[in-house]
Amino acid sequence: MASPLFLCILLVVFGSYLSTISAAGDGHFRHKMSAPPPQSYDTRMFLSVTPRPDRAGAAAPLVHRHGPCAKSPSTDKPSSFAEALHRSRVRADYIMSRALRGRDTTTTIEMQEQEGKVSIPAHLDTSVDSQEYVVTLGLGTPAVEQVLLMDTGSDLSWVQCAPCNSTDCYPQKDPLFDPRKSSTYAPIPCGSDLCKSLQSDHFDNGCSMNGNGTQSQCGYRVEYGGGLKTRGVYSNEALTMAPGVVIKDFHFGCAYKQIGSDDKSDGLLGLGGAPESLPVQTSAVYGGSFSYCLPPVSSGTGFLALGAPSNTSGFSFTPMTPFMDYATFYLVKLTGISVGGKQLRIPPKVFEGGLIVDCGNIISHLPSTPYAELQSAFRAAMAAYPLIPSDEYDTCYNFTGYSNITVPKVALTFTGGVTVDLDVPNGVLLDGCLAFTESGLDDYVGFLGNVQMRTLEMLYDVRGGRLGFRAGAC
Structure with missing residues (x-):
């Protein structure tokens, strides 16, 4: 019996032949129905398959979270059309209501942290319930794989961080990212320009209290339209896009408190156009350009790439x-x-x-x-x-x-x-x-x-x- 890795590679190379589609010459295609691939996969493999963008930039494999090459396939079933339609409409309605409402009407909330009390503004971001595509990147030194939802409708990236118990963080298939085990992790000081910029971008500039009673770490909070809320420490870390391609001082949220269940990923990668997003943070190196290719659900891998192709x-x-x-x-x-x-x-x-x-x-x-x-x-x-x-x-x-x-x-x-x-x-x-x-x-x-x-x-x-x-x- 062929291994799951071999089957995944076959899907990547020969995916276009799994269903027979031929040009009919009349503006139509003939599609021959075929059975979908099996939905049981080896969760240990991922970066074995090489992404295909023709460029000398940073690129990472990208998959559908229910696809055959998903590192940790989601426990829920693929959305039916009715479910997909509902989630899509909720997300669209939320984005439009947010635009009509305006950013200046964000509310103020009280958060009680273990170190002390802090009052910070809540930022409402787009719904994550409709997210279907994930990318696996490396975070920290040594790099630890993180499976992240990919979103062009969000800016601030985040992952769940240890220590975080089951009541504070939702269950995920991979181990939590532990910043204590990384030699390149550093929390962003609350008095820094980076932390202050979160206020202007309506994410946060809340500051947590350290042991001696002084404010030291920059807090963030994001509330999504689907009900998920995440908060933690705005931080710097090394982000590995591919072997040998490391982005230093990547700003992200190290999440210690989540509200709302989500077992789809280890976090989220923001690809929007605001300063907190990955493309804007890396614009000095990659020019602010990025691209991706989303594979069909039943096919293998696509890719996410920073920078524009040379041709x-x-x-x-x-x-x-x-x-x-x-x-x-x-x-x-x-x-x-x-x-x-x-x-x-x-x-x-x-x-x-x-x-x-x-x-x-x-x-x-x-x-x-x-x-x-x-x-x-x-x-x-x-x-x-x-x-x-x-x-x-x-x-x-x-x-x-x-x-x-x-x-x-x-x-x-x-x-x-x-x-x-x-x-x-x-x-x-x-x-x-x-x-x-x-x-x-x-x-x-x-x-x-x-x-x-x-x-x-x-x-x-x-x-x-x-x-x-x-x-x-x-």
């Missing part, structure tokens, strides 16, 4: 800006949609709100008119297959008894005439359902979710103000 000729670029005055979120403008090779008739003005590019949002959200046109055209192309009646979702199919499925190609066109063909079926269907939903009225901001990003390399050239797409990257 970007394989990318198509569209302008990218921050969302309103929020440095965290990345916004692009959609200008058109095609189904089966035919451009849909959609007035350009309905796209004015733009799309937030959010790898933590599972499903893409479109304004009402574009969504209605996409849904109608997709249903017409899929008329041979029975729709599943439901009050919760409206474009899901019963493929029972069908060995070959004809799925129409769906393409998104962005500002500058950049047309991106979504991977079929992984970038179009989720659990047999069209992986799009309605965001609200026309001109309302939408979201580009992680299903539509699958197999694409997404290159965030922040300084250049552009987002790049490269097909077939993982």
